[in-house]
Amino acid sequence: MRNTRRTTSVLAVALVAVVAVSGCSKKSETTAATGTGGTSGAKQLKIAFVPKLQGIPYFEAMNAGGQKAAKDLNVQWIYKGSTTADPGAQTDIVKSLIQQKVDVLVVAPNDPDSMAPVLADAKAKGIKVMTSDTDAPNSVREVFVNQATADGIGKALTDALLEKMGGKGKYAIVSCGQTAANLNAWIAVQKKYTAEKYPNAQIVDTVYAGEDEAKAVSMAKDLMNAHPDLTGLVGECTSSAPGVAKAVREAGKIGKVFTVGLGTPQAMKPYLTDGSSSSSILWNVENLGYLTVWAGAQLANGKTIDAKPAVGGGIDGATYTAAQKMLLLGEPLRITKANVDQFNY
Numbered sequence: 001m002r003n004t005r006r007t008t009s010v011l012a013v014a015l016v017a018v019v020a021v022s023g024c025s026k027k028s029e030t031t032a033a034t035g036t037g038g039t040s041g042a043k044q045l046k047i048a049f050v051p052k053l054q055g056i057p058y059f060e061a062m063n064a065g066g067q068k069a070a071k072d073l074n075v076q077w078i079y080k081g082s083t084t085a086d087p088g089a090q091t092d093i094v095k096s097l098i099q100q101k102v103d104v105l106v107v108a109p110n111d112p113d114s115m116a117p118v119l120a121d122a123k124a125k126g127i128k129v130m131t132s133d134t135d136a137p138n139s140v141r142e143v144f145v146n147q148a149t150a151d152g153i154g155k156a157l158t159d160a161l162l163e164k165m166g167g168k169g170k171y172a173i174v175s176c177g178q179t180a181a182n183l184n185a186w187i188a189v190q191k192k193y194t195a196e197k198y199p200n201a202q203i204v205d206t207v208y209a210g211e212d213e214a215k216a217v218s219m220a221k222d223l224m225n226a227h228p229d230l231t232g233l234v235g236e237c238t239s240s241a242p243g244v245a246k247a248v249r250e251a252g253k254i255g256k257v258f259t260v261g262l263g264t265p266q267a268m269k270p271y272l273t274d275g276s277s278s279s280s281i282l283w284n285v286e287n288l289g290y291l292t293v294w295a296g297a298q299l300a301n302g303k304t305i306d307a308k309p310a311v312g313g314g315i316d317g318a319t320y321t322a323a324q325k326m327l328l329l330g331e332p333l334r335i336t337k338a339n340v341d342q343f344n345y
Contacts, residue, residue: 045075046102047296049289050093052110052134052177053211054081057264058238058285059108061345062133065289072313073297078102085177085211087111094118104128104296106145111179112136128299132292134182143299143325145292147283148332150182154189156281156332157260158198161232164258164278168200171232172223174216174240178208183236190234204230209240216243217250224251235261241280245271265335265343272337280335285345287315288329295327 049066051059063079070077080097082089087110097105098121105122109115109131116139119129123140132145147153161171173190175183187206194201204227209216216239224230224247233248235241241261245268248257254276261268263280271277290313298305305320305327317330335343 045104045297045300046078046100047075047104047106047293047300048078048080048097048100048102049106049132049292050090050097050108051079051081052090052108052180053083053085054079055083056211056238057267057345061264061285062289062292064345065286065291066293067289068286069290069293069313073293075293075297077293085110087114087179091115091118094122098122098125098127101125102127103300104130106130106132106292106296107136108133109136109181110134110177112181113138113179115139128296130292130296130299132295133288134180137181141325143295143305143327145288145295145327145329147285147288147329149328150185150189153262153281153332154186155193156334157186157234157262158190158193160260160279160281160334161234161258162194162198162201164260165201165232167198169231170202170204170227170229171234172204172220172227172230173206173234173236174219174223174244175206175208175236176211176216176240177237180237186236209243211237211239213239213243213246216240217247220244220247221251224248224253224257231257233257233259235259235263237262238264238267241277242267242271245277249274249276263335264345265340266345268335269337269340272335272340278336280340281332282335283329283332284343287313291315291318291327291329 066077080093090110094107105127115136119139123129129141130143131141135144173187191203194203205223207219209219220233233244235244241263244259248254248259259277260279268277268280294311307320309318309320311318319328
């Protein structure tokens with residue numbers, strides 16, 4: 001998305017963060033290194049993050065949080081991803097960062113299983129390995145920075161939708177990557193929770209649009225045509241959430257088919273405003289980026305993460321589970337038209 005550059009002034013870092021949150025569409029590498037609290041002359045840690053897809057508001061917000069943490073912690077933050085949600089392209093970027101000998105490599109894998117051997121290679125070369133946003137549980141990753149639990153997200157999505165549907169009816173899910181571990185974990189919770197708590201509700205189909213909003217719109221329309229009695233849609237990621245809402249708007253079914261999703265606040269604002277989306281379930285994405293950098297610094301410096309770590313950066317309530325090697329940001333948030341403007345991404 002951006003060509004590799006090393007910024008040396010606070011103004012430059014701030015400018016990069018503003019551009020990042022707006023969401024660009026070109027492949028690039030962003031680096032940030034700022035000097036507060038570091039030891040003069042000491043080697044600066046290089047923490048690299050490879051998102052699923054670069055150029056969408058969600059991961060650009062993570063980048064902005066990473067930029068802020070880089071300044072606060074005096075580390076170099078490298079943010080580099082592909083413009084397509086392609087596991088092969090992501091693997092190529094990870095391999096290039098291994099060759100650069102970064103200190104910490106963080107990945108949000110599109111395909112956790114295919115990424116596992118690449119992460120093993122990184123660890124064998126002395127690089128600390130982490131996942132963030134999306135886990136690779138069968139890999140050698142040493143920490144997973146999790147935005148919220150699968151149970152919490154799955155139940156929050158289900159409750160938000162079924163409240164609008166009156167606790168009954170048929171709904172469908174438009175997900176993104178078919179191999180994305182986090183999305184699949186949330187869907188599994190939704191299926192189980194719907195059956196247990198809402199016996200008069202039914203999930204009739206789950207489809208996969210990749211990270212393509214236009215495809216999500218098309219698939220949502222197809223679902224409404226295939227199931228004329230459909231009264232709900234879930235957009236399982238930040239591209240399909242606005243996609244399903246837009247489909248309902250364009251089909252003239254606002255108030256007849258309700259939607260919720262995992263959408264970034266400002267991308268969802270028009271749909272929350274006109275009622276084509278009832279709510280967005282998310283978390284503070286910038287804080288997730290900040291927490292990722294903080295965890296990387298702890299790992300690189302050989303520090304133990306406490307069960308209730310003092311992270312700083314405005315993050316309260318993070319917890320660490322040593323048995324799972326999971327650092328949890330917190331509980332999911334429900335974003336509606338009433339609070340959407342509290343978030344600037």
